[in-house]
Amino acid sequence: MTTTTWQWVEAEALRRIRARDWAPGDRIPDEADLAQEFGCSRATVNRALQELAHAGWLERKRKAGTRVALIPVRKATFEIAIIRRDIESQGKRPGYRLLHKTTLLPPAAIRDSLRLDDGTELIHLTALHLADEAPFCLEDRWLNPTTPGLDQADFERVSANEWLVQNAAFSGGGIEFFALPANVEVAQWFACPLGEALFAVERTTWAGATPITAVRLTYAPGYRMITTI
Amino acid sequence: MTTTTWQWVEAEALRRIRARDWAPGDRIPDEADLAQEFGCSRATVNRALQELAHAGWLERKRKAGTRVALIPVRKATFEIAIIRRDIESQGKRPGYRLLHKTTLLPPAAIRDSLRLDDGTELIHLTALHLADEAPFCLEDRWLNPTTPGLDQADFERVSANEWLVQNAAFSGGGIEFFALPANVEVAQWFACPLGEALFAVERTTWAGATPITAVRLTYAPGYRMITTI
DNA sequence: TAGTGGTCTAGACCACTCA
């Protein structure tokens, strides 16, 4: 385990925060002083403290100095991966079936979440992702048909999830996680009781101000999304 | 909107990736060349490319150079906030009630997830978080009684959630998100039907190799965890 | 206005890893 100077400074600063040598709300020494204390350059101290600020341990303001955050906001990150790889990482064989594809006017909820005009039609897809032949995840997606390159995509072979990740230039979006009771259709696919509690994710993605897609992924009973902090 | 040099370089590189000037799998020019092209120092290019690598757009290896990622893994972050602040940010008045507190042997699942010996007793708490007097979240927590300072914590007044965030030195842990059917107890608190689909989070947190706490937060019907990418 | 963090440079050396 090699440790660079800035990593060492970061670790030492974090130790002091945890040991309350630097208590919440306290102002800590400025970069120049710390650089002298640690025998390194100010840029190195800056790198370390920026990491800690990014992680939520410190709050930094010009002129006001650096303070230990009163409420350490831990940030967890998770990867928006391709479903196929999620399945593969569980050691299972991924499968995919396109169930349905049409072009039509979206319901109001979708239209609003993508900020579309009243008359705009979207492509609607539903597809099933399989893990070792068992239903894993149901994909219900609305696609902006003007997305470049979309006409060359074959959603019978490649899931929209995968195609978009690799081909669409998206700049941002929103994600919501929630629980959902299985409706008739979902219960059939997952062979589970009606009303079964299922984990679901809704995402909207954008390329600047242009909507690309809105998708709901409903996972099979028992699925857990796992991450670390 | 001020744009620094490294942010400009980052944006330009991202533009080239999206425009497929630099296609997935391609090797891009090395830092020295880009620095010359952009008329800045190599350190500035390095800063920009590191950001893009961190975000999953690039894969960098010494000697092998920098390549555009074949599968761009977008990373989303969400904040592990105090429940009270989550409620406040929705414009509601937070409330808290301690329901139950005892010390006893944990069930096997908890014991294993915290890697405890067979005979180790833990503090068990259940508490209810309220938003505008309505049940918002049910907290079911197992606490390591050896956590420093714990004896001075008054969990009648301050939620364990809040006390731990502010007082426990934790270094890491795991988080799992899933859906759960309401059992009898939960259904009573939330005044919802038995079996209602609820969103839940389980976290374990550690101070190095020492377990601090394992908690399950079960949210009221309709709750959504929201974030952006 | 002055103090502090944010960025940038030119150059250097090191660490990793491909060939």
Place this chain on the structure above:
DNA sequence: GAGTGGTCTAGACCACTAT
């Protein structure tokens, strides 16, 4: 062995903001 990214330095100037 050699090419490339990772880090570090000393110094400089800039941007923001508390006072």
